[in-house]
Amino acid sequence: MSASMKRRDVVSTLLANRGDLLVVTGLGSTTWDAAAAGDHPLTFPLWGAMGNAVMVGLGLALAQPQRRVLVITGDGELLMGMGSLATAAVQQPANLSIVCIDNEHFGETGMQRTHTAHGVDLAAIAKACGIQHARVVREASELPALVTDTRTHPGLFFAQVKVVAEKLVLTLPPRDGGLLKARFRRALLGELADTQ
Amino acid sequence: MSATPVDWALAVHNTLTQAGVKMVGYVPDGGHKRLIELCHADANMKTVVMTTEEEGVGLVAGAWLGGEKSALLMQSSGVGNIINCLGMIAECRFPMVALITMRGELGEFNPWQVPMGQATREVLESMGVIVERANTAAEVEPAVNAALRLAYNSYCGVAVLISQRVIGIKSFQEQVNQ
Known part of the structure; x- marks a missing residue:
């Protein structure tokens, strides 16, 4: 079954009217996708630490149980940190949503096919880890329900969104890690960010 | 002649609490057994078991x-x-x-532990982590206290290496019996 959705459309939809959503994106394409949707101080875009997007989101979700955290990452990035699905499932934070933008390719390194192109089913893995609400999303008509679930589903949520493999113009968020951290903390914590 | 053994795990748990640490991520080690149990028993601490240590870096971030x-x-x-x-x-x-219990040092029984144990300090320092070492049980809590202050006042990574002498594992049987 070939994918029909485009990744930038999906990520823009996930981030439109985001309210007080806290967002973590993974190296690399989902970081560019989120930047294309509009740079935001409450998005922490990973430029490195590949495989760690879910864990950054988990740490944030555990520290901020009153806020919704959305991790948007790619299939290559998630495959590198698959154990983090198990770790997140053990914790079951009620405020964490994970969306894997799955183009079945390593988009930054020459479009080699990833494991998902060979049938590895990340949603089934998430479910088997204990993320009860895990599903594959293939059609644009499913996006409104996906947006609702990522923001309000009561409990840990996972979706694997199948998208077209395409090379896109890079849209880059700020690169300076210290800046990205400091502006996120200021936007979230206010004065505490400077005094903690 | 033996002095009263220092309960370094209890002292470290107290120090973590005093410093306002609310989250502990771990991949278990025999040497951390008691501290892990103290953290799990502490209702004010979120204790996160991880599949690999790499996850811990994301967790703290x-x-x-x-x-x-x-x-x-x-x-x-x-x-x-x-x-x-x-x-x-x-x-x-x-x-x-990061509180790191050492393997691959003097007294190690598993040769496969030796290369990484011997490289631990150099690897951490190569990546910009400041390394402090505790050679005795009495040195552990002060080192952790100092590490917390340094890391959270200066925004940097600090590792405390807890000597295998403190942990005391010298044979496979001892590890099994823990």
Whole structure:
């Protein structure tokens, strides 16, 4: 079954009217996708630490149980940190949503096919880890329900969104890690960010 | 002649609490057994078991983004699993405190532990982590206390290496019996 959705459309939809959503994106394409949707101080875009997007989101979700955290990452990035699905499932934070933008390719390194192109089913893995609400999303008509679930589903949520493999113009968020951290903390914590 | 043994795990747990650490991530090690149990028994501490030490780097980064202090517990072999992700700690100036029980030192019975144990300090320092070492049980708590202050006042990664002499594992049977 070939994918029909485009990744930038999906990520823009996930981030439109985001309210007080806290967002973590993974190296690399989902970081560019989120930047294309509009740079935001409450998005922490990973430029490195590949495989760690879910864990950054988990740490944030555990520290901020009153806020919704959305991790948007790619299939290559998630495959590198698959154990983090198990770790997140053990914790079951009620405020964490994970969306894997799955183009079945390593988009930054020459479009080699990833494991998902060979049938590895990340949603089934998430479910088997204990993320009860895990599903594959293939059609644009499913996006409104996906947006609702990522923001309000009561409990840990996972979706694997199948998208077209395409090379896109890079849209880059700020690169300076210290800046990205400091502006996120200021936007979230206010004065505490400077005094903690 | 033997002095009263120092309960370093209890002292460290108290220090973590005093410092406001609310989250502890760990990949278990025999040497951390008691401290892990103390953290699990503490209702004010979120205790996160991880599949690999690498996950801990993301965990502490996310926690700090959310305004929470954390600490990591791991074995020296786990340091080999976190190298690339330490780049995020350095680049973003995230505070990180890692308490690392040493293997592969004097008294080690498993030769496969030796290469990573001997490289642990150098690997951490190569990635910008400041390393403090505790050679005796009495030195552990002060070292952890200092590490917490340094990491959270200066926004950097600090590791406390807890000597195998403190842990005391000298044979496979001792490890099994823990």
